Amino acid sequence: MSVIVVLIAVSVLVAAGFLAAFLWAVKNGQFEDKYTPSVRMLFDDEKIKEKQENK
Amino acid sequence: MEKKNTTNKTDILCYHCGDVCRDESVENGGLHFCCSGCKLVYEILRENDLCKYYELGEKPGITPSVRSKVKYEFLDDEQVKKQVLAFSDGKMSVVTFLIPQMHCSSCIWLLENMHRLDEGVTYSRVDFPKKKATIKFNEEKTSLRKIAELLDSLGYEPSISLDAAEKKIRSDHTKKLYYKIGVAGFCFGNIMLLSFPEYLGLEKLSDPEFHKLFGFLNLLLSLPVFFYSASEYYISAFKGLKNKVINLDFPVFLGILVSFIRSLYEIVFQTGAGYMDSMAGLVFLLLVGKVFQSKTYDSMNFERTYKSYFPLSVTVIKSGTETTIPLEKLKIGDRILIRNNEIIPVDSILFRGDGSIDYSFVTGESSPVPKVLGEIIYAGGRQTGSLIELEVIKNVSQSYLTGLWNNDTFRKEKASSLKTFSDVISKYFTLVTLILAFAGAAYNMQESPDKALNVFTAILIVACPCALALAIPFTFGNIMRIFGRNKFYVKNASVVEYLSRTTSIVFDKTGTLTHSRKSDISFSGKKLSSNELSLVKSLTRQSTHPLSRKIYEYLKNKETLGVTDFTERAGKGISGRIENDFVVIGSEEFAAGMTPEQNGLSLENSSRVYLSVNGESLGYFSVSNSYREGLGETISALEKKYELHLLSGDNESERPFLEKYFRDPLQMYFRQSPENKLKYIKALQNEGSSVLMVGDGLNDAGALKQSDIGISISENVSNFSPACDGILEAERFNKLPDILKLSGDSIKIIITSFAVSFVYNLVALEIAFRGLLEPIIAAVLMPVSSISVVLFSVLLSNFVAKRRGFG
Numbered sequence: 001m002s003v004i005v006v007l008i009a010v011s012v013l014v015a016a017g018f019l020a021a022f023l024w025a026v027k028n029g030q031f032e033d034k035y036t037p038s039v040r041m042l043f044d045d046e047k048i049k050e051k052q053e054n055k
Numbered sequence: 056m057e058k059k060n061t062t063n064k065t066d067i068l069c070y071h072c073g074d075v076c077r078d079e080s081v082e083n084g085g086l087h088f089c090c091s092g093c094k095l096v097y098e099i100l101r102e103n104d105l106c107k108y109y110e111l112g113e114k115p116g117i118t119p120s121v122r123s124k125v126k127y128e129f130l131d132d133e134q135v136k137k138q139v140l141a142f143s144d145g146k147m148s149v150v151t152f153l154i155p156q157m158h159c160s161s162c163i164w165l166l167e168n169m170h171r172l173d174e175g176v177t178y179s180r181v182d183f184p185k186k187k188a189t190i191k192f193n194e195e196k197t198s199l200r201k202i203a204e205l206l207d208s209l210g211y212e213p214s215i216s217l218d219a220a221e222k223k224i225r226s227d228h229t230k231k232l233y234y235k236i237g238v239a240g241f242c243f244g245n246i247m248l249l250s251f252p253e254y255l256g257l258e259k260l261s262d263p264e265f266h267k268l269f270g271f272l273n274l275l276l277s278l279p280v281f282f283y284s285a286s287e288y289y290i291s292a293f294k295g296l297k298n299k300v301i302n303l304d305f306p307v308f309l310g311i312l313v314s315f316i317r318s319l320y321e322i323v324f325q326t327g328a329g330y331m332d333s334m335a336g337l338v339f340l341l342l343v344g345k346v347f348q349s350k351t352y353d354s355m356n357f358e359r360t361y362k363s364y365f366p367l368s369v370t371v372i373k374s375g376t377e378t379t380i381p382l383e384k385l386k387i388g389d390r391i392l393i394r395n396n397e398i399i400p401v402d403s404i405l406f407r408g409d410g411s412i413d414y415s416f417v418t419g420e421s422s423p424v425p426k427v428l429g430e431i432i433y434a435g436g437r438q439t440g441s442l443i444e445l446e447v448i449k450n451v452s453q454s455y456l457t458g459l460w461n462n463d464t465f466r467k468e469k470a471s472s473l474k475t476f477s478d479v480i481s482k483y484f485t486l487v488t489l490i491l492a493f494a495g496a497a498y499n500m501q502e503s504p505d506k507a508l509n510v511f512t513a514i515l516i517v518a519c520p521c522a523l524a525l526a527i528p529f530t531f532g533n534i535m536r537i538f539g540r541n542k543f544y545v546k547n548a549s550v551v552e553y554l555s556r557t558t559s560i561v562f563d564k565t566g567t568l569t570h571s572r573k574s575d576i577s578f579s580g581k582k583l584s585s586n587e588l589s590l591v592k593s594l595t596r597q598s599t600h601p602l603s604r605k606i607y608e609y610l611k612n613k614e615t616l617g618v619t620d621f622t623e624r625a626g627k628g629i630s631g632r633i634e635n636d637f638v639v640i641g642s643e644e645f646a647a648g649m650t651p652e653q654n655g656l657s658l659e660n661s662s663r664v665y666l667s668v669n670g671e672s673l674g675y676f677s678v679s680n681s682y683r684e685g686l687g688e689t690i691s692a693l694e695k696k697y698e699l700h701l702l703s704g705d706n707e708s709e710r711p712f713l714e715k716y717f718r719d720p721l722q723m724y725f726r727q728s729p730e731n732k733l734k735y736i737k738a739l740q741n742e743g744s745s746v747l748m749v750g751d752g753l754n755d756a757g758a759l760k761q762s763d764i765g766i767s768i769s770e771n772v773s774n775f776s777p778a779c780d781g782i783l784e785a786e787r788f789n790k791l792p793d794i795l796k797l798s799g800d801s802i803k804i805i806i807t808s809f810a811v812s813f814v815y816n817l818v819a820l821e822i823a824f825r826g827l828l829e830p831i832i833a834a835v836l837m838p839v840s841s842i843s844v845v846l847f848s849v850l851l852s853n854f855v856a857k858r859r860g861f862g
Contacts, residue, residue: 004265008272012245019241026233036183039160040167043111 071097072210073114092119096209103171108161115161117210127207128379129368130200130215135381139199139215141189147177150199151189152206152213157181166211173197173205215367229349236342239284242276243335249273253328270322270329277331281315285338303481306488307524311338313515330516333837337521340841348528348548350535357546357779365400365434365451369393372444382451389447393438401434401447402454408443409624412436425627435753440623460756476552476802477527488518495824513823521837522812522844526805530848534801537856542784543794550780553764554798559744560693561736561758564703564713566751567768568682570785575681576609580666580674587673589614590638591666597621598629602664603640605678628665639667646672679709685789690716692792698744702727702735704754733757749791753777793859800855808848815840 025031067076070086071093081088088094096119100108108115129135142149157166162181166188169179175197179190190202206213249269251257288304288311295302311334318329368379370392377392382400385391390406393399399412410426414436423439426432432445434454451457496511531548538545545551562568583591592610595603597618621631628641639646646665663675683689693699701713701723710723717723724735736758739746748755748762751769756777759765767779768788783791819836 005268008249011248012272015241015245019237022237023234026230026237031233033182033184036163036181039163039183042160043164043167 068114069093069116069118070109071114071116072118073116074118090118092210095119099172099209100165105165105168105171108165111164112159112161115159117156117158119208119210119212127200127203129381130203131198132381135367136199143194146194147191148194148199149189149191150202151187152203152215153185153187154206154211154213155186156211157183157186157188162211165209169202169205172209173202176202232342232346232349235284235287236339236346238279239335239339239342242280242284243332243339246273246276246332246335249276250328250332266328267325270325273329273331274319274322277315277318277335280335280338281311284342285311288341300478301482301485303477303524303527306481306485306518307341307521309485309488310516310518310521313512317512317516333516336838337841340521340838340845341524344525344528344532344845348532348535350532350539350548357782365398369400385447385451387447387450391445391447393443393445395438395440395442397438399432399434399436399438399445401451402449403432403434403445403447405430405432406444406446408441410438410443411440413439475549476805477523480523484523488515491518491820491824498824510824514820517819517823517836518816521841522816523805523809525841525844526808526812526848529845530801530805530808530852533849533852534797534856537797537852537861538781538794541790541861542787543781543790544783545781546779550764551798551801553745553780554747554795555802556745557697557747557764557795559698559700559739560747560749561700561702561739561762563732563748563750563752563755563758564701564709565705567749567755568686568701568713570681570683570770575679576606576676578674578676580672583673585613587668589616590633590636590668591640593618593633594621594629594631594638594640597631598623602678603629606640606664606676609676637669640664643675683785683788687716689789689791693795694718696795697747698722700724700735700739702732702758704728704732729754729757733761736761747795749783750777750779793861797856797859797861800859801852804848804851804855807851808844811847812840812844815843 067087068074069076069089071088074089076087076089081091081094083094083097086097088097093116096116100106130139136143140148140150154166157163163183166181167179169190170176173192173196175193175195177191177193179188181188192199192202203213203215249272252265252269288308291302291304292308295305314330314334318331318334321327321329322331365382368381369385370377370379371385372390372392385401391401391403405426405428407428410430410432411423412426412432413423414433424436431448434449434451434457452461492511492514495514496507499507499510528548531551534551535545535548538551588610592607592613593616595607595610596615598604616633618631618633621629623629624641624645628639628645630637630639630641632638641664643663643665646667663677665675666673690699699717699722701717703709703723703725704727705725707725710725713723724731727735732755736746736748740761740763746762746764748758748765749768750759750765751767755765755767759767759777759779764781765779766781766783767777768785769782770785783794815836819832819840822832
């Protein structure tokens with residue numbers, strides 16, 4: 001039966017890990033702007049061409 | 056940003072902003088532009104290889120405003136810089152600009168590629184919902200002013216406010232709420248898990264040591280919920296008690312406290328498993344309700360004062376040289392320069408130049424007022440025409456218009472004399488609960504004091520007003536969202552409740568009942584030929600006078616021709632030569648060819664614009680305000696239930712027309728100053744009315760603030776509107792009666808939800824009364840009743856809203 005004690009300790013620890021992740025995310029402001037990142041990820045990275053002297 | 060949707064297929068659309076091009080002369084490489092401003096932006100972007108901007112969205116551009124170059128000079132001032140910058144170490148600086156013009160993904164892309172337009176910019180990030188851009192830059196390579204000017208030249212005019220920092224507080228508060236929910240959710244889940252043996256009655260089968268261990272783990276997990284997550288409720292309950300009000304948080308506090316203490320006792324003395332799961336679940340759900348209710352419209356600002364309208368800086372002439380100084384540094388006796396379309400920030404005397412002041416901000420009058428040398432010009436007017444020089448005679452905060460903000464109304468928070476619905480109900484609720492608890496205890500006293508205490512606490516736990524505490528935020532929060540979807544944006548959820556109590560409605564006229572841009576225009580006189588109309592259109596195109604603009608818009612489908620010898624006389628009219636015709640448009644005397652130097656000619660109160668071609672008078676255009684669609688129905692729908700009043704800053708010329716709509720002509724007042732409006736509302740409130748003010752401009756600012764609920768009508772919600780409780784998009788004006796009805800319904804929905812949960816509570820109370828409250832019953836009953844109340848109130852409000860015609 002003592003295996004349950006270990007299981008419970010592990011499960012609470014795992015859950016505490018998720019709680020810490022959530023609190024960290026809130027602290028970093030990840031819930032403040034829920035729209036812009038969804039647009040930003042669609043922009044392609046592109047090579048910046050050297051400016052030509054005569055256009 | 057809304058585009059004009061009434062374009063013909065044959066029209067050439069501007070490649071940059073998508074507006075109809077008035078002529079085809081502005082072009083570059085086969086692409087057409089509506090104006091040279093748009094073309095310039097295109098050229099800047101093309102030169103920097105940023106044409107991808109046009110691929111991301113369809114016609115994403117914004118026509119840049121044409122303004123004087125010195126506008127951002129004040130950003131070089133060290134003191135101003137300190138206020139505007141978020142961070143600076145002398146080399147690297149960070150600034151966050153509010154950019155209301157931002158509207159699509161192209162905007163995000165361009166603003167995040169600022170470093171390609173200005174070498175000094177090292178980083179830029181956009182927060183689209185808040186319409187903010189955070190820019191980090193190198194002070195050695197660029198400056199704050201240069202960045203502001205760059206944004207402005209691209210059409211993204213940054214709106215700079217010197218009294219910032221108030222928004223940060225709110226964001227910290229939201230973060231705290233999220234922390235609390237996270238903690239409560241974590242503890243609630245784990246307590247539930249550890250209580251499972253209890254629910255299933257397994258504790259008798261298993262080792263009693265586990266029973267003990269689980270109990271103590273539960274106790275440990277409940278501590279953060281009790282001491283951290285629920286702390287707001289204790290604070291609020293005590294604040295209420297201090298003010299001798301039993302608010303809804305008081306019975307909530309009582310329920311949490313009693314269930315915690317009893318559970319603590321049971322766990323420590325091993326008499327039972329306690330109700331920690333119910334306690335944690337309740338706190339978790341209540342906090343979720345709080346988040347649901349606190350939906351905010353980030354890009355909107357409900358707290359604007361005159362400072363948002365006024366310029367931040369002004370050009371001053373000191374010993375012959377022009378310098379730009381921040382507005383606060385302006386002193387009496389200073390000479391200031393005001394250019395075309397700039398707002399006069401302070402009461403002053405006209406010193407040089409032709410004044411033609413558009414007071415539509417202040418009074419609602421749309422025609423500019425001509426001013427001569429030596430006349431006093433009040434703050435808030437907008438100069439139309441040429442450059443003028445003024446001498447300051449009052450401080451900025453003491454001026455005629457700004458003095459309104461010194462009124463007591465603006466000093467204190469808006470505190471309605473009326474108690475909220477929940478305050479009223481929670482008083483009785485608490486009383487009844489306590490009576491029941493004592494009665495239950497007394498009834499069981501004969502058996503044993505132990506059982507009496509047991510029953511007493513059980514009743515307090517069960518009767519905790521979770522249903523009420525959940526139904527209110529979820530119903531108001533949901534109704535608020537429904538309003539938002541229908542373009543009525545309210546400041547917070549309690550506005551819905553106050554709306555439902557309205558007894559009187561006060562309207563402003565100009566901009567509220569009438570369109571602020573559209574007008575009805577008709578021509579009286581000789582019938583004009585198509586060619587003559589073209590002449591009028593060509594001439595009015597040259598002028599920025601509001602009446603010229605209106606006539607120009609009215610003649611949308613006519614041709615435009617080249618104009619030579621164009622002259623504009625402030626307050627008098629315009630003239631010009633088009634091919635062989637000499638055209639004059641303006642006041643009667645001006646158009647009739649009288650010398651414009653004669654004084655006393657004025658366009659004030661007259662909305663007639665006379666026309667003469669080659670010296671022959673042809674007649675006049677009459678320009679009148681155009682009323683909003685559905686005004687008649689809206690007014691008659693409101694009239695049945697509410698007392699209606701009209702306060703206008705305008706003259707009485709429209710009285711006969713409005714008398715058709717307003718049943719009681721005695722409640723229409725014209726020529727009201729902003730101060731008068733405020734006093735009028737106060738007087739109504741003293742008679743016991745709950746006043747809803749519907750207005751739009753700065754001249755209504757005092758009335759909007761004083762009223763119980765102030766709604767501001769706005770043609771474009773990202774534009775300015777004065778401090779208010781709600782912003783209604785102008786096209787939804789006719790929804791006003793439905794909005795009021797729906798907010799009335801919301802109270803009924805809450806009462807119904809409460810009645811539903813009352814049935815549960817009755818069952819639970821009966822069990823508690825007999826002292827049979829098993830943990831399993833409490834564990835099932837609490838979440839079931841809470842969740843059903845939430846579902847019930849949300850679904851019912853959606854249903855009712857649909858029936859009232861809300862999408």
